[in-house]
Amino acid sequence: MGLLTKCTFVESCLFAGWMIALITGANCLVYPSETSVDGAIKLPSAVIPVSQASRMGFFSSLSLSSTFPEDLEVNEYCRELLHIYGQRYVTYANCLVSYARPVKICQNCYPYFNSLNETYSNISSDNLGPGNVSCHDSLMRSDRLMLLYTLFIKIEEIWTSAECEQCLTEDLKALSNVTVNFMATLNQSLTCFEQYQRNHSELCKDCKASYKRLNELYGRMEKNQTLCIDIEDAMNMTRRLWSKNYGCSVPREETVAVIAVSSFMLFLPIIFYLSSFLHSEQKKRKLIHPKRAKSSSSLMNIQDKFS
Numbered sequence: 001m002g003l004l005t006k007c008t009f010v011e012s013c014l015f016a017g018w019m020i021a022l023i024t025g026a027n028c029l030v031y032p033s034e035t036s037v038d039g040a041i042k043l044p045s046a047v048i049p050v051s052q053a054s055r056m057g058f059f060s061s062l063s064l065s066s067t068f069p070e071d072l073e074v075n076e077y078c079r080e081l082l083h084i085y086g087q088r089y090v091t092y093a094n095c096l097v098s099y100a101r102p103v104k105i106c107q108n109c110y111p112y113f114n115s116l117n118e119t120y121s122n123i124s125s126d127n128l129g130p131g132n133v134s135c136h137d138s139l140m141r142s143d144r145l146m147l148l149y150t151l152f153i154k155i156e157e158i159w160t161s162a163e164c165e166q167c168l169t170e171d172l173k174a175l176s177n178v179t180v181n182f183m184a185t186l187n188q189s190l191t192c193f194e195q196y197q198r199n200h201s202e203l204c205k206d207c208k209a210s211y212k213r214l215n216e217l218y219g220r221m222e223k224n225q226t227l228c229i230d231i232e233d234a235m236n237m238t239r240r241l242w243s244k245n246y247g248c249s250v251p252r253e254e255t256v257a258v259i260a261v262s263s264f265m266l267f268l269p270i271i272f273y274l275s276s277f278l279h280s281e282q283k284k285r286k287l288i289h290p291k292r293a294k295s296s297s298s299l300m301n302i303q304d305k306f307s
Contacts, residue, residue: 106164
């Protein structure tokens with residue numbers, strides 16, 4: 001009692017406020033009061049909010065999953081599929097980033113996309129797994145966000161836009177023969193370029209044949225729709241090296257068609273007017289000929305009458 005009688009009104013209020021905060025879990029801390037030199041009690045200067053880490057630590061002990069019935073939780077088989085999906089998704093995404101420049105995603109990332117696609121098919125299908133369990137509803141349709149579906153669609157758009165399937169075999173498990181042939185021809189041209197780095201005039205002359213073969217092969221692949229982003233990007237970079245960096249001109253044989261079409265368009269008006277002129281002259285002759293024939297026949301009739 002003697003100790004309590006020495007407490008001032010302010011100290012009692014501070015002590016009561018601290019106890020209320022402790023019991024209710026209020027998100028603030030009240031520092032103890034300070035005593036001045038003359039023994040008077042001073043109010044605290046500020047009420048300091050609890051840090052974010054303290055609040056997270058307070059709620060970390062809560063487990064919302066324990067409040068749901070067992071029949072609403074994801075079973076072990078579906079959890080394992082979800083874990084595999086996450087690993088393969090990250091692996092494929094890392095491959096895309098690693099081979100973004102220069103673009104080589106089709107020739108290097110197709111195994112990872114096939115693995116991811118296989119796992120997604122297992123999750124999204126209605127096929128029953130162990131224990132006659134389907135993960136489609138629990139993992140794909142459990143919420144409006146449909147996160148697994150959204151993630152896969154976004155990353156599949158990259159695969160589709162790159163047209164990687166056009167550079168692969170039908171089973172998508174290897175590069176096609178046409179793609180392998182193009183890569184070999186491309187390496188021949190690049191190897192030739194490296195040999196004449198310091199002599200561009202010799203480069204343009206000695207590497208002309210290999211560069212011509214590469215262009216012809218690319219043209220056939222473009223016509224047959226067997227191009228993917230890897231080949232398109234590689235060809236664009238090679239053409240940039242040939243024309244811009246090394247200053248080589250396009251082979252003359254490749255411009256024959258352009259020159260022929262341009263020449264035809266240039267002389268087309270002349271041909272048109274010439275044919276019109278000849279046609280009009282021929283028409284005039286046809287119109288004059290019957291008149292002469294009629295006049296001669298009439299003269300013959302007149303002579304017959306007088307005779």
